[in-house]
Every structure is written in C-alpha cells, then in structure tokens.
Amino acid sequence: MKAAVLEELKKPLQIRDMDVPEVSGSEVLIRQNVTGICFRDILTVEGFFPRVSLPMVLGHEISGTIEKVGPGVKGFKIGDRVASLIYTPCGKCEFCLRGDENLCPDKKTFGETINGGYAGYVAASASSLVRVPDNVSDADASISACVTGMVYNAIKRVGGIEEGQKILITGAGGGVGSHAVQIARALGAYVIAKTSSPWKAEKLYSLGADMVVSSDSFDREIKEKLGEGVHLVLESVGLPTFERAFRSLRPSGKLVVIGNVDPTPVNLPLGLLILKGNTVSGSISSTREDMKKALELTSQGKIRAIVHKTIHLEDVNSAHSEMKNRMSMGRIMIDVQK
Ligand SMILES: [Zn+2]
Numbered sequence: 001m002k003a004a005v006l007e008e009l010k011k012p013l014q015i016r017d018m019d020v021p022e023v024s025g026s027e028v029l030i031r032q033n034v035t036g037i038c039f040r041d042i043l044t045v046e047g048f049f050p051r052v053s054l055p056m057v058l059g060h061e062i063s064g065t066i067e068k069v070g071p072g073v074k075g076f077k078i079g080d081r082v083a084s085l086i087y088t089p090c091g092k093c094e095f096c097l098r099g100d101e102n103l104c105p106d107k108k109t110f111g112e113t114i115n116g117g118y119a120g121y122v123a124a125s126a127s128s129l130v131r132v133p134d135n136v137s138d139a140d141a142s143i144s145a146c147v148t149g150m151v152y153n154a155i156k157r158v159g160g161i162e163e164g165q166k167i168l169i170t171g172a173g174g175g176v177g178s179h180a181v182q183i184a185r186a187l188g189a190y191v192i193a194k195t196s197s198p199w200k201a202e203k204l205y206s207l208g209a210d211m212v213v214s215s216d217s218f219d220r221e222i223k224e225k226l227g228e229g230v231h232l233v234l235e236s237v238g239l240p241t242f243e244r245a246f247r248s249l250r251p252s253g254k255l256v257v258i259g260n261v262d263p264t265p266v267n268l269p270l271g272l273l274i275l276k277g278n279t280v281s282g283s284i285s286s287t288r289e290d291m292k293k294a295l296e297l298t299s300q301g302k303i304r305a306i307v308h309k310t311i312h313l314e315d316v317n318s319a320h321s322e323m324k325n326r327m328s329m330g331r332i333m334i335d336v337q338k
C-alpha cells in the first residue's frame with residue numbers, strides 16, 4: 001500500500017510503499033477509501049507535539065471497511081463499515097470507565113504514536129471503533145471523530161447548548177467551523193458565524209448561519225444587532241479571536257476552546273469573568289458516544305461533510321500549504337487508494 005510518512009519534523013512527507021499492517025489481539029484491519037487532512041497534521045509536521053515518534057504514517061481521520069479481524073475482536077466482523085476515534089483509549093482508567101475516553105491520559109493517538117490514516121490500510125483497536133450507518137458517505141464517516149464528533153462533544157457535552165440559545169462560532173469558514181455551523185443549527189441553536197474571510201459569508205448562510213460577522217470588533221457587532229451577548233462560544237481559533245469572543249458572552253455564558261493556532265497565552269479579563277459569572281472550558285476530541293450522535297445527525301441528513309476537494313497521496317504536501325494559507329473552505333480529503 002502507499003502511505004505518506006513523516007520521517008523528519010519540519011520536512012515534507014515522503015510517499016512510501018509499505019506492507020499492509022498485520023493485525024493481532026483485538027485489532028482490525030480497515031481498508032480506507034478516503035481520509036481527511038486536519039490542521040493538527042500540519043502542527044505535527046511542524047513539531048508542536050513532542051510525543052510524536054518517527055517515522056510515522058500521518059493522519060487520524062480513519063474509516064472504511066473491515067478486511068481482517070484479530071482473534072480477540074468482539075462485536076465487529078469482516079465487511080463492517082466503521083469509523084475510528086483518533087486514538088486508542090486504555091480502557092482501564094477512571095476516564096475510560098466513565099465514558100470520557102477522550103480524557104484518557106494513556107491514549108495512543110493515530111499519526112503520532114501509532115501509524116495513522118494517510119494510507120490505504122490502517123490497523124486499529126476494536127475499542128476505537130463505531131459502526132457507520134449505510135447511508136453515510138465515506139467522507140462523512142472519515143470526519144466523524146475529529147470534526148463532527150469533536151464539535152458535538154464541545155457544543156453539547158461540554159457546552160450544553162439548548163434549542164433556541166445563541167452560539168458564536170469563530171473560525172466558521174474553516175474545516176471545523178463549517179461543520180460546527182451545521183451541527184449547531186441541527187441542535188436548534190441561533191448561529192452566529194465569525195470569519196475573517198468575508199467571501200465565505202454566502203456559503204455560511206447556506207450551511208445554516210443566522211448571522212455572519214467579519215469585523216475585528218465582532219463582539220460589539222453582535223451585541224448591537226442582537227441586543228445581548230451569546231450563551232455559548234465555540235472558540236476554534238485561539239489567540240487572534242479569544243478576547244473578543246469572550247467579550248461576546250452574556251451573563252452565565254460559556255466559552256469552549258477547541259483550537260489554538262498560536263501558542264502565545266491569551267488575555268482573559270478576570271473582572272468580566274467574575275462579574276458575568278462566565279465559564280471558560282476546554283474540549284478535546286470525541287468519545288465513541290459523540291461519534292455515534294454525529295453519525296446519527298449525518299444519517300438524518302442534518303449535517304454533511306464540506307469537501308473542498310479530494311486529492312491523491314502524492315499531493316499531500318501542497319494540500320498542507322494550501323490549508324496553512326487558508327485558501328480552502330471545508331475539508332481536503334485524500335483518496336488513499338490512488
Ligand atoms: Zn483531525
């Protein structure tokens with residue numbers, strides 16, 4: 001099989017011919033059609049994650065059809081369509097046992113400590129898998145862990161969004177944001193999309209945004225138009241938008257951080273935090289339960305993958321540059337069989 005391999009940090013990925021992985025114990029072999037490119041992959045190449053072991057097949061947005069099962073696999077069989085968490089949970093710690101496996105301190109992440117998704121085949125533990133409904137496309141399955149399931153975790157499980165509440169989504173035109181707009185809409189929220197690229201506004205309205213804001217002082221713009229702040233912020237950018245996003249909250253509002261494009265610490269106005277009784281939380285990745293919910297919404301036709309384009313493995317390095325320059329709207333997928 002062909003795979004895109006990170007051999008040296010800060011260097012282009014190498015396209016290699018590799019053996020299809022062997023499976024043992026409770027692992028399955030997944031034959032993939034497509035996999036998603038995530039901004040996290042770019043950060044991995046640039047050396048942001050110290051735990052990455054090299055050489056490593058990059059990528060973590062894994063889905064496909066089971067072709068082999070290890071002798072210890074229960075609940076899955078050859079021919080099942082599945083999608084995988086972006087990691088393998090330990091299955092034993094307090095977080096795994098209570099269904100918060102995304103917080104497992106001993107999880108192993110695809111594309112960082114175990115070979116990942118930029119390949120035709122992936123060996124994955126059955127404990128990472130959920131079944132994919134028949135009417136859900138390969139692209140939708142591939143993004144159900146890192147994009148749609150992750151957003152579900154952030155805005156529903158952590159953010160507690162309720163029908164009719166107002167949500168502000170920063171980075172709304174990006175690969176995560178464009179799906180967050182759809183999910184928030186599917187959950188019945190009033191959706192305010194913040195993008196620094198005004199040309200994306202029309203698309204954001206078509207995805208379900210009720211309001212699109214682009215100005216630097218978007219907190220004022222929101223309060224002027226709505227007469228009050230928002231119940232929930234999904235902060236998918238980090239430093240460049242954090243303070244204004246925080247100032248967009250109404251009393252008792254919550255800001256959930258899922259993205260951080262710049263490692264510099266942010267300004268948090270503590271006086272406002274206290275006076276308005278606001279909350280700032282983090283949310284990481286998704287659980288299998290979040291993936292099931294996201295796949296259910298997809299199966300009902302309420303959300304769909306926004307695919308900017310589908311490329312071949314050879315073109316993965318130029319796709320990374322394109323994403324860094326924010327030239328795309330939605331996900332770039334790789335056809336890993338080509
Ligand atoms: Zn991802």
Ligand SMILES: [Zn+2]
Pocket residue numbers: 089090091092093094095096101104105106107
């Ligand atoms: Zn665990």
